[in-house]
Amino acid sequence: MGENVGWVPIDSTAYEPDYLDSGHIRLGEYQSPVTALNPGKMEVLDYRVGTAEHAAAAEEKYARYLGNYTNAESGTDVHVVVQDGSLTVDIPNKIMLALKDPDEERKWFSKIADKLYCTFGKDDEGAVNELQIHELVRLQRKSSLGEVAEEVPEELKPLLGIYTLAQLRADFTVRYQEDSLVVDDPLAKATIKLKPYGDGWIDEYDKNTMQFNRDDDGAVSALVIDSTSKFRR
Numbered sequence: 001m002g003e004n005v006g007w008v009p010i011d012s013t014a015y016e017p018d019y020l021d022s023g024h025i026r027l028g029e030y031q032s033p034v035t036a037l038n039p040g041k042m043e044v045l046d047y048r049v050g051t052a053e054h055a056a057a058a059e060e061k062y063a064r065y066l067g068n069y070t071n072a073e074s075g076t077d078v079h080v081v082v083q084d085g086s087l088t089v090d091i092p093n094k095i096m097l098a099l100k101d102p103d104e105e106r107k108w109f110s111k112i113a114d115k116l117y118c119t120f121g122k123d124d125e126g127a128v129n130e131l132q133i134h135e136l137v138r139l140q141r142k143s144s145l146g147e148v149a150e151e152v153p154e155e156l157k158p159l160l161g162i163y164t165l166a167q168l169r170a171d172f173t174v175r176y177q178e179d180s181l182v183v184d185d186p187l188a189k190a191t192i193k194l195k196p197y198g199d200g201w202i203d204e205y206d207k208n209t210m211q212f213n214r215d216d217d218g219a220v221s222a223l224v225i226d227s228t229s230k231f232r233r
Contacts, residue, residue, distance in 0.1 A: 054085060062087045065120060069131045069231030078231055080131065086111065089118060089133065097133075107134075131231040138213075139163035139172055139223040152176045159212050163223045174223065 059066075059082050070077050079090040087108065089097040099108040099118060110116035115137075121130030142162045152160070156176060163172045173184040181194040181201065193204040200211040213222040 055082070058082045058085045064128050067233055069233050071229060071231050076231075078131065078133075089131070129233045131233070133229045133231070135227045137165065137225040137227055139165050139225065141221050141223070142171060145173075145175070149176070156181060158220050161220070172223070 062082055065080050065087060066082065068077055068079050077092070079092075081088050081090055083096060083098065086098045086100075088099065091097060097116065097118075098111045100111055102108050106119060108118040108120075110118075115135060117134050117136075119132045119134065120128050121132065123129045140163065142164045144161045148157050148160060159181065160174050160176060163174065164170070165172065168187065170186045172186065175182050175184065177191075177193075183192045183194060183203075185192055194201040194210065195204065197209055200209055202209045207228055209226045209228070211224045211226075212220050213224055215221040
């Protein structure tokens with residue numbers, strides 16, 4: 001239990017933090033090696049979620065979003081379906097991504113983790129024609145770049161530095177180059193130019209948006225990348 005957090009539900013076997021529902025069934029409670037339950041085989045005798053009426057209501061509620069969507073770059077198909085009463089994105093051979101209903105910004109956050117969310121685009125007639133899957137990737141600020149050149153605008157100087165992606169042990173460097181912010185990406189082995197976008201930034205390919213987070217003292221503490229994959233219906 002973290003400070004000022006309270007108890008956080010987690011299914012450690014499926015890496016599902018902050019998400020437990022009726023699909024998580026406790027089979028036993030560990031007290032000692034003698035009483036631990038370690039079944040070699042289990043058979044589900046009956047399984048039921050809601051009623052036929054509830055299922056029909058969910059299908060009608062989410063009907064405008066259901067269907068197949070394709071990523072033009074990779075050719076990957078995903079399927080938007082209703083599962084257990086929730087709008088769900090079926091990413092074949094990867095995950096069934098159950099979604100919460102949209103918030104005020106029309107973001108459909110994953111029930112598994114808030115770092116994943118979806119948005120839907122519409123055509124001129126209001127019909128849903130695009131699915132965007134977003135993953136928020138947080139890079140903690142590791143250090144500054146030391147001495148900064150005089151030509152760097154004052155408002156950009158606090159953003160420069162080295163940001164680390166701890167999971168992959170990769171350091172990303174934010175620099176100023178040719179009148180613009182750039183990011184040295186060690187994973188892509190490329191330098192990516194950034195452009196102002198709203199109250200943040202977007203990469204030169206108009207794909208991923210970025211925000212610099214600040215701590216309570218106003219110092220830049222992290223770079224959050226909204227990595228986006230687009231699928232057309």
